Amino acid sequence: MYKSIEEHITKHVSPTAKELYQFTSFLKEITIDKGQFLVEPGQIVKHKYFVIKGGLKAYYIDPKGNKHIIQFAVENWWVGDFDAYYNNVPSKLHIEVLEDSELLSIDYDSLQKIYDDMPIFERYYRILVTNSTIAQxxxxxxxxxxxTQERYLEFCEAYANIENRVPNYDIANYLGVSPENLSRVRKQLKKLNIS
Amino acid sequence: MYKSIEEHITKHVSPTAKELYQFTSFLKEITIDKGQFLVEPGQIVKHKYFVIKGGLKAYYIDPKGNKHIIQFAVENWWVGDFDAYYNNVPSKLHIEVLEDSELLSIDYDSLQKIYDDMPIFERYYRILVTNSTIAQxxxxxxxxxxxTQERYLEFCEAYANIENRVPNYDIANYLGVSPENLSRVRKQLKKLNIS
DNA sequence: CAATTCCATTGACCTATATCAATTAAGATA
DNA sequence: TATCTTAATTGATATAGGTCAATGGAATTG
Incomplete structure (x- = not known):
């Protein structure tokens, strides 16, 4: 069960076996079905999640009613509303399950305790969040x-495993373009590939 | 000299006086004039910088020759090419000094030593970079x-002290719009304010 | 298998913003 | 102050992408 998270951790830092065991002992296993929500607007967020299996999307619905996808998460990604989690403010996001998923969760208080007792995990999250900043x-x-065309190609490259698992209108949304526009771009690309 | 950085640190974490002293003893003072570059493309980046006084901008010039401002930095901001710094890859950025500035620098190896010896500073940077992710x-x-109009107003609010210190074309660039368009938006706003 | 729902595609039209060119205003320098 | 340089503004035009409406496919459900 903890194999994938342990691998993920040891890819970034080198805790002792004992530290690793202590860390994972704080994790809770969760299974959640397609269509369910992990987080919804207004909620106080006490957990963040590591994806063992499945897929999710995090999005924001603005005051005009438009939806904006912030992140897709599949295997070996951490997902959550970090603003709400760390700053203890109500969430503004929806985090929706796209495929039946298995997750690990860690609650805020446990994580603070982990940070205090085992600084190696503070380093782990520092590195992750640094990478996340660079990616953003x-x-x-x-x-x-x-x-749009260049961004779509870039997306397909960066998220090769996601491209065929989420609907095009979600990809369009993530890229910040209309589904119609993405459709036209895909059509152009097909032409180019065939000829 | 170290007052502003010490205040910045203690706003986020609570090191002992000794730890704080040790940290600041690794810092180097730098003065650098308007028009100079802190970082240029191709360079290996060994330092990041805390702004005591002055202002800078970090930008990227894409293969088409277009410039994109990533960040402005003024008093009490950290600035640098974090991708190059942490991943030891050549920088792709220009970091240009907008006003004669006083900075503190910390080099990569010293910071790793600080992280190892005093985890409280790993926490400090974890918190900073978390905030940076949320801001991004x-x-x-x-x-x-x-x-554009909404983003310009948001910018003026968020960077009230920057707005009058950088040219409009840089603000336009940061917002991802043309200077002409920003000019028109500003004109509209003036009308609204007067009437 | 038929019915239904959801999604992708296509067409027609519209709008925000880019681009290009010219002019004015503001700063810097002699 | 006059001159030069740089930045901001304005006007005219072009274009990428949005919006709305209709159609065609695919997938799900009874």
Whole structure:
């Protein structure tokens, strides 16, 4: 059960076997079905989640009623509303389960205790969140620099395993374009590939 | 000299006086003039910087030759190319000094030593980078959700002290719009304020 | 298998913003 | 102050992508 999270951790830092055991002993196993919500707006968020199996999407619905996908999460990703989790403010996000999923959760208080007792895990999260910042910077640059076609190709490359698991309108949404526009871009790409 | 960085640290974590002293003893003071570059593309980045006084901008020039401002930094901000710094890859960014500035720098190896010896500073950076991730998520959402006028107003609010210190074309660039368009938006806003 | 629902595609049209060119305003320098 | 340079503004035009409406497929459900 804990194999994938242990691998993920040891890919980034080197805790002792005992530390690793202590860490995983705080985790709770969760199974949740497609269509369910892990987080909904207004909720106080006490957990974040590691995906063992399945897929989810995190999105925000703005005051105009438009939906904006912030993140997809599949195997070996952490997902949650980090703003709500760390700053103890009500969530503004929906986190929806796209496929029946198995997750591990860790609650805020346990994580604080882990940070206090075993700084190696503070390092683990520092590294993860640093990587996440770098990835988000790339997303910002990408939206400034590239047109829809380029961004779509980049997405397919970066999330090869996700591309066929989520509907196109969700991909369009993630890219910040209309489904119609993405459809046209895909059509153009098909032409190019065939000829 | 170290007052502002010490205040910044103790706003987020609570090191002992000794730890704080040890931390600051690794810092180097730097003065650098307007127009100079802290980082340029291709460089190996060994330092990151805390702004005591002055202002800088970090930007990327894409293969098409277009410039994209990633970040402004003024007093009490950390600035650097974190991708290059942490992943030891050549920088792709320009970090340019906008006003004569006083900075503190910390080099990578010293910071690793600090992390090893005093986990409280690992926590400090974990918190900072978490906040940075949350801020970047807001920037991504903002670009998806809001039009130029709304984003400009948001910018002026969020960076009240920056707005009058950088040229409009840099603000336009940061927002991902043309200077002409920002000019028109500003014109509209003036009308609304007067009437 | 038929019915239904959801999703992708296509077409027609519209809008925000980019681009290009010219002008004015503001700063910097001699 | 006059000159030069840089930035901001304005106008005219072009375009990527949005929106709305209709159609065609695919997948799910009874």
């Amino acid at each position: 910077r790339k997303r910002i640059l990408s939206s400034l620099e590239k047109n | 998520r807001k920037r991504i959402l903002s670009s998806l959700e809001k039009n």
